[in-house]
Amino acid sequence: MSGMGLNFDGKTVLVTGGSKGIGRAIVSHFVRLGARAVIADLDENGEELAAEWGREGRTVRFVRCDVSSAEQAESAVRRAEQEFGGVDVLVNNAGIFPRADLLGTDGPFWDKVLGVNLKGAYQMCQAAVPGMIRRGGGSIVNIGSLHASRGQENTMAYAVSKGGIITLTRNLAFALAKHRIRVNCVNPGWVLSDGEYERLKTTTGKDREELESMGGSMPLGRMQTGEDIAGAVVFMASDMAEQITGQTLSVDGGGSLR
Template sequence: MTEQLAGGAAFPDLRGTSVFITGGGAGIGAALTEAFLEQGARVAFCQRSDVTVFCDRMETRHGNRPLFLQCDVTDEPALRAAMAEAASEHGPITVLVNNAANDTRHDTLDISSDEWDDLIAVNLKSYFLTTQIAVPGMMEAGGGAIVNFSSISYMLGMAEMTAYTTANGGITAMTRGHAREFGRDGIRVNAVAPGWVLTERQLRLWASPEALDDFLTKQCLGRHLEPADLAGPVLFLASQASAMITGQCLAVDGGVVTTAA
């Protein structure tokens, strides 16, 4: 099913596949976009900020330019238009990766109702909407794979990010429900729950030396996660290498939690 290529696993069935990634131009999302491009997939992604420079770099490096569709995943009409354009350019979306997220810290006693709604819209509602949009095309194509990004933060009961942890618990529940709902249509739905991945945002905002040292003591493996560490698990769940895996939540965290509860 796989073969070694450029230091990693190759998944031949992903070549030419129409892939859509939310938040695919920065952080973990950028690593996922590059990983699918390297497999020869036709990748479209949405991102709020202008990441044309990233797309230029990907085209130069891989000879395969991703389709960048600038939109906010909380803007439903814009999201529907972006996914329609992706399907028009690349064919029906048969791999959907819900990666966009906002883990802004907040105190429960201080967060406003509007702020709560905004965080849930990014972290949970957008995952439901993209699935609702993509599934009909997957049904027509005879199947597909959805990979949702959850987080071990809700398994650990982390404080000061209740909207984010609540959404990620919901993502895991939604993943299991959708796996059951769409399984007979040949659509697999799984989740990945990363640990603390040291993206540029994490390093800028929260990764003090003390926090890094403390978190590393919680891991079995002795180094911090990088965005590229999520690429292999996502490629596996998107490909036919995981043909009989659905409804699962895979913790990719260096061994912090021992079950994807």
């Protein structure tokens, strides 16, 4: 296997939603392995993070980007191409998770969720793939969800958007294999991100320690972390996975076994 290992020296990684949570952990993993990173996010905290990593000798740029806008998706990719010559790895991590059941999901709600979670990933791929073809290949890693294959009353639009991500992954993997572009998906398990913590704190009244203890009922005994997900993303993007495409890897502590 050529170039076996987790070395991203000279590679450019673009991570949507990279300013916080899982996305931030993904950026951190890649830059520690030598990659140059572009954070594409609406959260302006990405600017501060890029500067922080810069002080540590890492090469990170921030571009404000709403992935539901085709123009902004193209602008983010263009920034990476102008500064670093192109995108070697695209991680479609940006997503929103508002809750509503069928009767509470009106047209604007549906359009917003699918516009960010599914259309956003499609538009980022559409913007990045031409450059990958010119450069002789690349890797795309989409962030899915276990909700894609589960029924839950108040996550209908979200679940449909993530089901679409899996279909998008498989379709593009087949279509782009001839260009040596691999496309895979990582499904996170229960990650107690800051946003998830605030939601659960509000709905359950439990503090972080109490919420983390709930992970003890999972087969591997704890909730997942952003670092757990980032490790899987890095593997899928690396030369170690050069014969893996069109696949979905669940990082869920065994939660989907139940």
